[in-house]
Amino acid sequence: MIPAAVDYVRPADLGEALRILKEREGEAKVLSGGYSLLPLLKLRLAQPALLIDLQAIDGLDGISRTDDDIRIGARATHRRILEDDGLAAVLPIMRDAAGGIGDPQIRNWGTIGGSVAHADPSADWPAVLQAVHASIVLRSADGVRVVPARGFFVDTFQTGIEPAEILTEVRIPLPGPKTGSAYQKLERRAGDFSTVGAAALLTLGDDGRIAQVGIGLTAVADAPFAATNAEDALRDAQPGDELFRDAAAAASRQSRPADDAHGPAEYKRAMVTEMTFRALRAALGRALA
Amino acid sequence: MTKQHVSVTVNGQVREADVEPRLLLVHLLRDVFGLTGTHVGCDTSNCGACTVHVNGLSAKSCTMLAVQADGAEILTIEGMASGATLHPLQQGFWDQHGLQCGFCTPGMIMQSAWLLARNPDPSEDEIRDGISGNLCRCTGYVNIVKAIQQAAAELRAAEAAPDASGAPAAAS
Numbered sequence: 001m002i003p004a005a006v007d008y009v010r011p012a013d014l015g016e017a018l019r020i021l022k023e024r025e026g027e028a029k030v031l032s033g034g035y036s037l038l039p040l041l042k043l044r045l046a047q048p049a050l051l052i053d054l055q056a057i058d059g060l061d062g063i064s065r066t067d068d069d070i071r072i073g074a075r076a077t078h079r080r081i082l083e084d085d086g087l088a089a090v091l092p093i094m095r096d097a098a099g100g101i102g103d104p105q106i107r108n109w110g111t112i113g114g115s116v117a118h119a120d121p122s123a124d125w126p127a128v129l130q131a132v133h134a135s136i137v138l139r140s141a142d143g144v145r146v147v148p149a150r151g152f153f154v155d156t157f158q159t160g161i162e163p164a165e166i167l168t169e170v171r172i173p174l175p176g177p178k179t180g181s182a183y184q185k186l187e188r189r190a191g192d193f194s195t196v197g198a199a200a201l202l203t204l205g206d207d208g209r210i211a212q213v214g215i216g217l218t219a220v221a222d223a224p225f226a227a228t229n230a231e232d233a234l235r236d237a238q239p240g241d242e243l244f245r246d247a248a249a250a251a252s253r254q255s256r257p258a259d260d261a262h263g264p265a266e267y268k269r270a271m272v273t274e275m276t277f278r279a280l281r282a283a284l285g286r287a288l289a
Numbered sequence: 290m291t292k293q294h295v296s297v298t299v300n301g302q303v304r305e306a307d308v309e310p311r312l313l314l315v316h317l318l319r320d321v322f323g324l325t326g327t328h329v330g331c332d333t334s335n336c337g338a339c340t341v342h343v344n345g346l347s348a349k350s351c352t353m354l355a356v357q358a359d360g361a362e363i364l365t366i367e368g369m370a371s372g373a374t375l376h377p378l379q380q381g382f383w384d385q386h387g388l389q390c391g392f393c394t395p396g397m398i399m400q401s402a403w404l405l406a407r408n409p410d411p412s413e414d415e416i417r418d419g420i421s422g423n424l425c426r427c428t429g430y431v432n433i434v435k436a437i438q439q440a441a442a443e444l445r446a447a448e449a450a451p452d453a454s455g456a457p458a459a460a461s
Contacts, residue, residue: 002311003311005310005311007290008293010359031357034352034353034357038353039333042333103422104403104419104422105348109352
């Protein structure tokens with residue numbers, strides 16, 4: 001499969017990339033690792049006139065920590081996230097998710113920003129970022145916007161990115177003590193997209209009750225979403241299997257899966273219950289560890 | 290669309306070409322440079338037959354544009370042997386019957402080379418995980434795993450006694 005004819009530029013800094021993107025608004029696409037965009041180009045589902053390759057721009061692929069949050073550059077590869085021990089220590093959900101994405105070659109090149117901007121409803125990062133209450137940093141020639149991950153994924157392959165903006169960073173609030181997080185992915189074949197994915201984050205208060213919670217679901221709606229009904233059931237409650245079963249059932253009721261090659265909707269709803277339950281249990285175990 | 294000049298170092302040799310930006314890296318290697326050892330299998334980034342190293346990282350060359358690789362160091366299956374001496378991975382696949390039809394083999398070897406460069410002594414599970422992006426429809430993988438284990442042992446031995454055998458060093 002051959003992509004349609006296209007031009008290619010590799011700007012040396014972000015300012016130049018943003019200027020070109022603004023000049024060519026609506027006809028340019030931003031290229032990161034390429035493992036989401038190249039398949040679209042080859043299928044000719046995307047036919048931009050220009051590709052703006054971010055690979056030469058320094059400072060977009062780091063993972064750093066401030067007093068308040070963890071900042072992951074948009075060009076951080078899945079492998080870099082997978083192998084970051086400091087990140088895994090505070091947010092093991094990131095290692096869970098990164099390790100399940102694609103295969104080794106894809107993890108070598110695919111990036112979190114590319115995956116988030118692409119917004120495949122079966123991709124893992126969008127649900128994870130909603131569970132951990134992340135923000136998305138969007139830059140344009142005119143300034144910067146920091147928007148919550150919740151609400152960013154508006155529909156299948158559609159996000160809140162404006163045509164002249166580049167996604168440059170993901171910010172995750174630094175979790176407090178007694179926080180646990182986990183991602184549970186059900187896939188039909190090794191390296192496949194999720195049939196169902198459940199992301200959970202729990203922070204326990206001094207009284208042992210659930211003080212903060214986040215649940216995100218992959219592949220069971222037009223866009224990955226936060227299971228807010230389940231979160232409501234969990235907040236301020238004493239954690240335990242019975243509560244987790246009820247919350248997982250609430251998550252399932254909020255999901256809107258479609259029949260497809262991965263299975264019928266009824267099966268997926270049942271798997272939402274199971275995978276959400278497992279993610280909550282794993283998160284609790286880590287919060288108590 | 291305008292052609293763009295691409296300069297890459299392939300198996301240690303600088304190669305240049307003027308290409309359309311839509312040209313895939315695998316087609317640059319095969320059709321422009323004549324290096325047909327790298328195979329096109331699924332053409333959808335699933336099967337791994339087109340695996341090469343780009344700046345030391347294994348990549349599926351059907352899912353990268355040639356222009357993205359401009360300036361990069363590329364290693365293909367043709368760069369693995371030292372003259373008439375097969376790379377230990379090539380010898381391992383030969384000795385252990387790690388192939389039947391052979392179509393997946395160049396990609397398997399390049400992915401295994403990347404794996405062994407990072408992890409010289411992988412467990413069977415780590416080998417199977419390491420080649421999980423490479424599909425073989427003949428062997429059932431059992432002999433592929435044995436071939437990689439043989440090569441890993443030989444490379445470790447060569448590393449421990451670098452002067453003894455003159456065995457080629459691990460790729461990248």
